[in-house]
Amino acid sequence: MVAAASRLENLRGRGGVPPVGLLLVAAAVGLLVGCLRSSIFAQLTVQGLALGAVYGSLALALVLVYRATHVVNFAQGELAMATTYVAYQLIQWGLSYWEAFAATLAVAFVLGTVLEVVLIRPVQHRSVIAAVIVTVGLFILIDGIVDWIWGGALKFMPPPFGTKTYDVGGVAIARLYPGMFLVVLASVLLVWALFRFTKLGLAMRAAALRPAESALVGVRVDWMLAIGWGLAAVLGAVAGLMAEPTQFVLQPTLMQPILVYAFAAAVLGGLDSPAGAVVGGLAIGVSLTLVVQYVHPITSDLQTPVAFAVLVGVLLLKPSGLFGHREVRRV
Amino acid sequence: MSRRLPALGSLAAVAVLLSVLPFTLSDYNISLVAQVGIFFIAVLGLNILTGYTGQISIGHGAFMAIGGYTTAVMSRDHHTNLVVTMLMAFAICFVVGLVVGLPALRLSGVYLALATFALAVSVPQLPLKWSKFLGGSGGVVSAQTVSHVWLYAAAWTASAILFVLAWLILRGRIGRAFRATRDSEIAAVASGIELPIYKTLAFGISAAYAGVAGALFVLGTNGFAQPSEFGVFLSLQLLVGAAVAGLGSLWGILAGAAFVGLLPTVSGSVPVIGSAHGRDVVFGAAVIVVMVLLPQGFAGLLGRLRELGRA
Amino acid sequence: MTALLELEDVEARYGPVHVLHGISLAVEEGSVVAVLGPNGAGKTTTLRAVSGTVRRSGRIRFAGRALDRLGPDGVARLGVSHVPEGRGTFSELTVWENLRLGGYTRRGSIQPELERVFTYFPWLSERRRQQAGTLSGGEQQMLALARAFVHRPRLLLLDEPSLGLAPVLVAELFRIVRELNEDEGLTVLVVEQNAHLALQAADTGYVLEAGRVALAGTSAELRTDDSVRRSYLGY
Numbered sequence: 001m002v003a004a005a006s007r008l009e010n011l012r013g014r015g016g017v018p019p020v021g022l023l024l025v026a027a028a029v030g031l032l033v034g035c036l037r038s039s040i041f042a043q044l045t046v047q048g049l050a051l052g053a054v055y056g057s058l059a060l061a062l063v064l065v066y067r068a069t070h071v072v073n074f075a076q077g078e079l080a081m082a083t084t085y086v087a088y089q090l091i092q093w094g095l096s097y098w099e100a101f102a103a104t105l106a107v108a109f110v111l112g113t114v115l116e117v118v119l120i121r122p123v124q125h126r127s128v129i130a131a132v133i134v135t136v137g138l139f140i141l142i143d144g145i146v147d148w149i150w151g152g153a154l155k156f157m158p159p160p161f162g163t164k165t166y167d168v169g170g171v172a173i174a175r176l177y178p179g180m181f182l183v184v185l186a187s188v189l190l191v192w193a194l195f196r197f198t199k200l201g202l203a204m205r206a207a208a209l210r211p212a213e214s215a216l217v218g219v220r221v222d223w224m225l226a227i228g229w230g231l232a233a234v235l236g237a238v239a240g241l242m243a244e245p246t247q248f249v250l251q252p253t254l255m256q257p258i259l260v261y262a263f264a265a266a267v268l269g270g271l272d273s274p275a276g277a278v279v280g281g282l283a284i285g286v287s288l289t290l291v292v293q294y295v296h297p298i299t300s301d302l303q304t305p306v307a308f309a310v311l312v313g314v315l316l317l318k319p320s321g322l323f324g325h326r327e328v329r330r331v
Numbered sequence: 332m333s334r335r336l337p338a339l340g341s342l343a344a345v346a347v348l349l350s351v352l353p354f355t356l357s358d359y360n361i362s363l364v365a366q367v368g369i370f371f372i373a374v375l376g377l378n379i380l381t382g383y384t385g386q387i388s389i390g391h392g393a394f395m396a397i398g399g400y401t402t403a404v405m406s407r408d409h410h411t412n413l414v415v416t417m418l419m420a421f422a423i424c425f426v427v428g429l430v431v432g433l434p435a436l437r438l439s440g441v442y443l444a445l446a447t448f449a450l451a452v453s454v455p456q457l458p459l460k461w462s463k464f465l466g467g468s469g470g471v472v473s474a475q476t477v478s479h480v481w482l483y484a485a486a487w488t489a490s491a492i493l494f495v496l497a498w499l500i501l502r503g504r505i506g507r508a509f510r511a512t513r514d515s516e517i518a519a520v521a522s523g524i525e526l527p528i529y530k531t532l533a534f535g536i537s538a539a540y541a542g543v544a545g546a547l548f549v550l551g552t553n554g555f556a557q558p559s560e561f562g563v564f565l566s567l568q569l570l571v572g573a574a575v576a577g578l579g580s581l582w583g584i585l586a587g588a589a590f591v592g593l594l595p596t597v598s599g600s601v602p603v604i605g606s607a608h609g610r611d612v613v614f615g616a617a618v619i620v621v622m623v624l625l626p627q628g629f630a631g632l633l634g635r636l637r638e639l640g641r642a
Numbered sequence: 643m644t645a646l647l648e649l650e651d652v653e654a655r656y657g658p659v660h661v662l663h664g665i666s667l668a669v670e671e672g673s674v675v676a677v678l679g680p681n682g683a684g685k686t687t688t689l690r691a692v693s694g695t696v697r698r699s700g701r702i703r704f705a706g707r708a709l710d711r712l713g714p715d716g717v718a719r720l721g722v723s724h725v726p727e728g729r730g731t732f733s734e735l736t737v738w739e740n741l742r743l744g745g746y747t748r749r750g751s752i753q754p755e756l757e758r759v760f761t762y763f764p765w766l767s768e769r770r771r772q773q774a775g776t777l778s779g780g781e782q783q784m785l786a787l788a789r790a791f792v793h794r795p796r797l798l799l800l801d802e803p804s805l806g807l808a809p810v811l812v813a814e815l816f817r818i819v820r821e822l823n824e825d826e827g828l829t830v831l832v833v834e835q836n837a838h839l840a841l842q843a844a845d846t847g848y849v850l851e852a853g854r855v856a857l858a859g860t861s862a863e864l865r866t867d868d869s870v871r872r873s874y875l876g877y
Contacts, residue, residue: 139567305457
């Protein structure tokens with residue numbers, strides 16, 4: 001847990017705020033103490049971190065899209081759901097789970113890129129409402145297309161990490177959760193490294209921050225924004241594929257609650273902060289899992305309302321989130 | 332005065348058409364047009380918020396849910412007169428809208444969209460938690476049911492009353508304050524408009540409209556108030572309706588209401604694609620196409636046509 | 643010598659506001675050309691027309707290729723560096739990242755370019771990890787220029803390099819531009835309010851007035867022209 005926390009510290013990079021760092025360290029210490037004292041607590045924490053990684057991955061997708069095009073993509077979750085169906089189909093056609101996983105990421109990238117070019121570019125500069133509604137239309141359209149192709153019946157995919165459990169000091173932990181956590185974390189780190197260390201990543205960051213100046217140094221800004229959407233779709237696909245085994249079945253509503261958690265995570269971290277999205281996702285994942293277990297009036301039916309409360313609470317207390325930048329409004 | 336005549340004329344035309352329609356249509360079609368009336372109310376309410384004060388809400392389905400459950404619970408437990416339940420839905424949603432509007436004061440743009448979206452997702456979860464009172468996933472069944480014609484008459488009478496009410500509100504002081512808020516909050520404050528009061532008020536009014544629509548909506552589903560009926564899709568429909576309507580035109584709102592009230596139902600029977608998913612495929616695609624082609628909605632289209640006519 | 647850049651009857655507008663009413667000018671390969679004129683004459687817009695950051699019509703040819711259909715990124719990839727007014731550094735990125743973006747269109751290592759730039763601006767090397775936004779105005783101007791050098795353009799478009807800079811820095815900046823021009827044959831089109839400075843650095847100059855070329859000539863000619871002296875040189 002501490003290792004995970006320190007990795008996150010690194011992810012945050014420079015420019016973080018010390019009190020937030022302290023808060024995170026305190027939370028990590030609290031979790032660690034809890035894990036040592038109670039095995040159920042430990043199980044739940046691992047589970048919460050794994051789910052939180054999924055939320056964080058989708059939240060990161062939302063943040064990438066928001067940074068690139070200043071659009072909140074309400075269809076991000078449905079897109080992830082659709083790509084999970086693609087993986088299901090590929091497995092039906094005989095690919096192994098991980099072959100299908102890789103192929104699906106490629107499909108997701110193309111899909112995300114094409115959507116940006118075809119649907120978002122025409123409305124992007126018009127109005128916030130128009131862009132939001134196009135993604136809302138996409139939400140509905142994807143639902144319809146998935147239902148059209150695959151039907152609403154439950155589908156089953158092979159478990160990606162087998163069905164074994166680990167025994168860690170008397171605590172039984174299903175292999176699924178650490179597996180999920182590592183896969184999501186690996187993809188998040190890969191995307192981060194792409195942005196941080198490659199020329200393409202630098203150009204993408206520049207294009208999102210200052211499109212006009214980026215064009216002046218020869219960056220094809222339009223392409224960069226489209227690639228940003230593609231990468232977001234890839235992260236979403238990872239989130240969808242890793243969320244599916246936690247629900248044991250594949251159905252069209254796979255990502256709808258997760259989208260709300262991802263929104264809460266993105267807002268918690270600051271809508272323009274990639275590291276914040278991941279930290280926010282982990283925080284939401286762990287706290288929801290623990291709250292549902294230990295705070296009795298709150299049952300699992302109330303998970304989304306609680307996430308909603310977190311979202312609104314953060315927006316009211318600290319609208320820029322834990323790591324975000326304050327927006328300056330002009331008259 | 333003469334400038335108003337065409338507007339009054341079109342109002343009268345719509346009224347006459349709507350009062351003749353039930354005598355010519357089948358029961359099924361009457362219920363369809365009634366559905367358009369229900370959406371007319373909700374879209375009109377959302378338009379007051381989104382169009383006049385510039386606040387986005389993707390959560391008005393939640394207010395419809397509250398209104399709908401008000402009617403269903405009152406009918407189940409007290410056999411309250413249905414019209415009275417609608418007034419109660421109006422009042423309760425007005426208060427809830429004010430309460431939601433208060434935190435919304437600090438949010439704008441994308442952030443408000445996110446918060447209200449979360450509202451839309453959360454509220455339908457509440458009946459699952461308090462299943463004794465709110466019926467769980469099975470929902471609440473009203474003690475009374477209504478005929479198609481009753482629903483039609485109620486929906487369009489309520490539409491007319493609420494349309495006039497909206498017109499009265501928007502043409503005066505409050506409307507000016509709303510518009511000033513939308514155009515520039517800072518300028519509005521500078522000219523002495525008490526921003527919090529008006530923004531919250533707009534939220535309350537539009538929520539109240541959604542509440543009435545929700546009450547009628549429940550009556551339209553044979554008196555069943557079910558969480559699944561008030562899912563995210565409904566909230567999305569309303570926002571789409573408001574966007575398709577555009578700003579400040581009766582025809583726009585009618586078009587928006589018809590778009591979201593009819594299209595999903597009608598496109599359910601598209602031949603090639605099939606029934607269940609036809610709704611989503613056609614409706615989703617239509618939403619995208621309309622937004623790409625008409626970013627200002629039908630009102631914007633009408634405005635442009637009028638300019639062309641004049642030129 | 644052939645003209646590297648040729649503008650013929652170029653018009654440009656911002657929405658309904660017409661700014662350029664048919665500008666024609668030529669920049670010889672290896673020369674420094676100054677564009678002078680009062681505020682609102684269209685100096686900045688002329689540069690923007692070349693780099694494609696404003697909607698324009700008319701013929702613009704660079705090294706034999708038509709630019710008038712290219713966007714700013716296309717123009718940059720042909721080897722034109724535009725250092726806009728107000729610097730246009732990426733203030734959220736580090737100094738090094740800014741320089742890296744300058745070499746975005748270059749394939750392979752940009753190490754030689756960086757070394758060369760560091761000989762002109764040694765302090766950039768020490769502060770490569772610093773966020774560009776935390777540099778002073780003058781430093782950001784230097785960084786913008788350095789970024790353009792890393793690009794190794796055939797044509798450098800400089801917009802008001804002296805704006806808001808201390809005189810010492812301005813002199814230094816023009817010295818570097820002149821040096822690059824003499825040593826490496828860099829072609830420069832510079833817009834400058836300070837006509838005195840500009841004519842010192844430039845071989846030829848154009849005086850714009852109300853979106854048209856009012857006067858053209860060598861720097862020496864312009865310096866002795868009565869109207870230029872009265873309006874821009876102040877003696």
